[in-house]
Amino acid sequence: MKKMYLKIEGINKSFTNDQNEKVKVLDNISMEIEKGSFVSIVGPSGCGKSTLLDVIAGLEKADSGFISVSGKKINKPGPDRVVVFQEDGLFPWLTVLDNVMYGLHLKKISKIDAEKKAKEILKMVHLSQYIHSYPHQLSGGMKQRVAIARALVMEPDILLMDEPFSALDEQTKMMLHNELLDIWKETKVTIFFVTHDIREAVKLSEKIVVLATRPGKIKEIITVPAMKDSMMPNSVTLKMERKILTILQTEIDKVWKEEMGDEYSFQTNYIHRSDSNHLGNDI
Amino acid sequence: MTSRLSGLPDFMFPSLTQVFSTLFNGLIDGQITKAIIISFKRILIGFSIAVILGFILGYLIWRFTFVEDTLGFLVTAFQSIPSIVWFPLAIIWFGLNDFAILFIVTIGATWTMTMSATSGFKNVPELYQRVAKTLGSSGFHFIKTVIIPASIPQILSGLRISWAFAWRALMAGELLGAGGGLGQLLENGRALGQMDLVISVMIIIAVIGTMMDRVVFVRLERSVQTKWGINQAT
Structure with missing residues (x-):
């Protein structure tokens, strides 16, 4: 077990x-x-x-x-227990490398080791070329990868x-x-x-x-x-998604009713649900 | 040109050439140069004390609600008192000397610095604080690595305004006080009827004020803005 x-x-x-x-x-x-x-x-x-x-x-x-x-x-x-938030939360006054090394300084790891570790992690998220850039020079996806690296480096x-x-x-x-x-x-x-x-x-x-x-x-x-x-396989994921959506249905119903008034019903407006491509995107 | 047309005698409204020659001579023979150095020493000391005090007060106001409720209100009240108003008190407390002038320079800059430090600390995004905390930061390290750097842009503009206040306070203080300096030179010029000297000193005051603003503060602000990627307003 x-x-x-x-x-x-x-x-x-x-x-x-x-x-x-x-x-x-x-x-x-x-x-x-x-x-x-x-x-x-x-x-x-x-x-x-x-x-x-x-x-x-x-x-x-x-x-x-x-x-x-x-x-x-x-x-x-x-x-x-490190958190990766919805927004990257990178410190704009630090370079990518320094951002990743931020937490390591607190762990009493020597500077050389910390830098080595940070570089390894940044390689793992494919950002080796950008270690000396500042956050504002990166795209949203890159920033989020730095945020993930910053969390992972703490092990x-x-x-x-x-x-x-x-x-x-x-x-x-x-x-x-x-x-x-x-x-x-x-x-x-x-x-x-x-x-x-x-x-x-x-x-x-x-x-x-x-x-x-x-x-x-x-x-x-x-x-x-x-x-x-x-x-x-797509069929499996689709089935799972549908299953979860069915479980959630009454809950979503509750939220929408609260937002739009009692006469609103999820059931009567379910045209988009038959379109499997949009499953799960509407919550 | 204007001086010719004004109809006033030369010693009251000197010509441009006269002003420039006095200015030049003053810089060469050391009369003006010495005054600049004295004034600079004073403002550097006064301003530094003000910045440190402002930081400490700003921190206390940010950290403790009861300080904000009491001191925060007082700071706003003090800030609306022009610093030269403190001068009579300063003379009684310290005598007509350097301390009195330093006192009003400091008090002229402290409140503004306090207010901008407070609002700088308060406006540090919650997200940065949460990130730092989950990475294990706390206490002094947290202040040093998150709160202060994150409030740098606001603190810089606070420094700039505080410097301007300190500079004004210094001139007023020296004008009334003693012990040399640019303000004292103005007073001498008036007493001796040397308006060319007065205008020379005014030019120097303007040049130093502009230089500090443009060369030091605007540059600092720009470099922070480029580093952070904040779009420049100007």
């Missing part, structure tokens, strides 16, 4: 909104993630998936419950990714998907991936956690058949 690695135990979290009401965002979330696995969290917008990631990262405190990594409880941010136990590709165009996204899968295989890092894109989740992960919304709780955990080495 594989050892459970990241343990999420009964996490509750509420925020106070503008009207001073308590809004429950996460409701008793519990799950266990194996070492070296690739887990995606999908759910409609506002379901608290990013909040869950923040709690794991230690950037937010849960109201109750705890999170542990290989037995150790977590209560503050640390370099063992984290868990790589937390908060919709890292959602601000990128389709081609760049596809390229980075493949690159991320390569990196995952090479480094065997545990990846916790938050996304709203079902197709992305199916393509990348081994396990998909579907969150219900308001309050966010686990609706279902789906295992994606292991076929990572070759491209998965």
Whole structure:
């Protein structure tokens, strides 16, 4: 039996909104993630998936419950759980190399070793030519790759990714998907991936956690058949995507009703759902 | 030309050639040069103290809400007091000497510096802070490597304005105070009825002010902007 690695135990979290009401965002979330696995969290917008990631990262405190990594409880941010955010968040005053080396300085690694390591990682994300550039000289996809390199160079136990590709165009996204899968295989890092894109989740992960919304709780955990080495046949991915979408349907319905009024129904407007090419893009 | 047409006697409104010869001689024989050096020493000391104080106060205001509620308000109030207004107090406290002048130079620049440091720190994007924290940064390292560099653009423009305030305060202080300097030279010129000297010093004041702004601050700002890739407004 594989050892459970990241343990999420009964996490509750509420925020106070503008009207001073308590809004429950996460409701008793519990799950266990194996070492070296690739887990995606999908759910409609506002379901608290990013909040869950923040709690794991230690950037937010849960109201109750705890999170542990290989037995150790977590209560503050640390370099063992590095986050790649939706926006790259590169420091504009540092070069690409210095950005990647930023975290290494904190690890008390000698300068020469740090530079060597950073260069290796940058080679892995195919950015060796740009190590002395400043972030503003790079394209969006390149910046995101630097951000991934900056996280990986820390050799984290868990790589937390908060919709890292959602601000990128389709081609760049596809390229980075493949690159991320390569990196995952090479480094065997545990990846916790938050996304709203079902197709992305199916393509990348081994396990998909579907969150219900308001309050966010686990609706279902789906295992994606292991076929990572070759491209998965379209029929399989499509079936998976459809399955997840069906699970999510009532949740999406809830969100849309809230936004557009009660008379709106997801069912009656489902012309685009028959077009399988657009599956998963409309959440 | 204008001086000929003004109808005033020469010593009150000297001709351009006269001004230039005084200016030239003053620079050569050291009268003006010495005054420049004295003034520069003062402003460098006063300005440095102001910048350090501004940073510390700005940090405290940014870090602690209760300081912001109390001191933050006071800073705005102090900033609206022209620094020369402090001069009577300064004379009583320190006497009519260098300290009094330094005091008003410092106080002229401190508040502006405090305000721009505060807003610089406050406007550091949340994202940078989150990134740094997840990479393991905290405490002094966090301030040094994220908060300060991220607020550099705003702090630079704060420095520029503070310098201008300090320069004005210095001239006013020297004019009323003692111990040499460009302002004192102005006062001498008035007392001796040497308007050519007065105008020469005015030219020097303008030249130094412009040079500092153009050569030092604008250049610094530009280099930061190119490095960061911020589009230049001018």
